[in-house]
Amino acid sequence: MTKTPETLNILNPDFRMPEHCGGDRWSILHGDSLQILRQFEPNSFDAIITDPPYASGGSNQTTKNRSTSEKYSSMSKEKALPDFDSDQMDQLSWMFWTAAWLQDARRIAKPGAPVCLFIDWRQLPAMTLALQWAGWTWRGVAVWDKVASRPQKGRFRQQSEYIVWGSNGKMPLERNVGCLPGVFRYPNPQNRIHVTEKPLQLMRDVVQICEPGGRILDPFAGAGTTVLAAVQEGYEAVGIEMSDAYFQRSTERLKTALESEVNQN
Template identity: 30%
Template sequence: MVARPKAADPEVLAHGREGSPDEVIAGSAGWHVSTADALDFAETLPDACAHAVWTDPPYCSGGYTETAKRQARGMLRHQTVKSLGWFINDNMGSAGIVWLLRCVAVQAFRILLEGGSLGVFCDWRMVPLLAPALESSGLRWQGMIIWDKGAPALGSGFRRQHEVVLHFVKGTGVFHDASTGDVLNGSRLHHEARNHQTAKPPEVIERCLGVVAPPGGLVVDFFTGGGSTGVAARRLGMRFLGSEIDRGIAARAREAIKSQSTDARRVRKAHQLGLFDGE
């Protein structure tokens, strides 16, 4: 029998009780982060259980050639690597990341409810490779969301100031907000605030989740990292399931998510239905 997400207890949403994946899916717990490989974890989840899969995978953006990708340290600054160390898989070649994320998209198609969304952070170099690989899973490419970081990176010429979120939907997308555009402004996290080498600001992810999932909905992130997606989901009164292969990073993610509680003001702001009612 296909598992269907149930309405979560208001007390669960308000206080964010940690529980097992089954409890989170059933609505009796608020969140769970497993220390596990992304694909191994995905296979444990039932069909049609999630409103959104929103994830920031390692996307091998550190070089133009395959050799450079394998030798690079992503887009990270030296002091970030020095203080937080390196993390697994971000120096894969293009073939490796395409294979991995195509497998993730196949699992996302399976676990998403009809109308659910997959969002995948990447940079401009990887769009031509990843977009068709993700689309081949059966999901429909809805478009791209641009994250304007507010200031250009180091370099010369037109210095890069943005990242991309590839947005896919299962069938006809179901949306819960019509007031958000496809360009999101949000500054980088300060170095001191990072608990992962490539952490995204939770505020940026909140803007995305408010469009693709309802309060009490279930959000899944197979590459949890420092927990930004989980933090954003908890702030919006959504349930969260995540996986992170690195034990130390997973522990930091749990601490970050545990410290959050639902903010009713954020929930109302995220779900102001401007032009239509997504339900």
């Protein structure tokens, strides 16, 4: 039997399980994280690793209100990937929204569990505030160097995104995790299926912050990159994704990738 979060006893038994899909050591739930996170039992996760909507992409509300494909992709309209929600808030609303789900995420994380949050330069200060507001201990910022980026005359390139990280209280040095880098250098993936898809190898490196074999939660799963990376690195992973299109895309991707891995062995 496939072990879903339901059968792993980490979901409230009275909760009506939403649409979901899973396989050996992974599952993705289809729905709104702000509702679903509340349904997990305390101490369910060994790490929270996610790339939430940034609500960024412009210096004023009019530019931020554009669709995610307009803001984050240079593809033509015909080839554009599906848009996603929760990305048009102003900064204050986004900070409240982020603090709300981060508070719920902390309740279901084990003591000492690490949290890693992707973000861009514009929302970096707000993210560090939301993290602390939600009760997590902020421990640092790692850098994702995207290698290539648009040159800007007379300005620095916006070549990096960031990983704001911390822990649920004390993070003992005796954890069974080695020394991790502070800078990750990977170009954006080719042939993306999600408008803001992260490089798989980047996520395989980042999940190493979790103790071996632990259970990782990604509340904004997108194309399922974190979930796939986690399983490939020997962890168990649960993702949540609200968009119909990306729930379909992520689950198809995981089924194909992980089944073919099994077939190769």
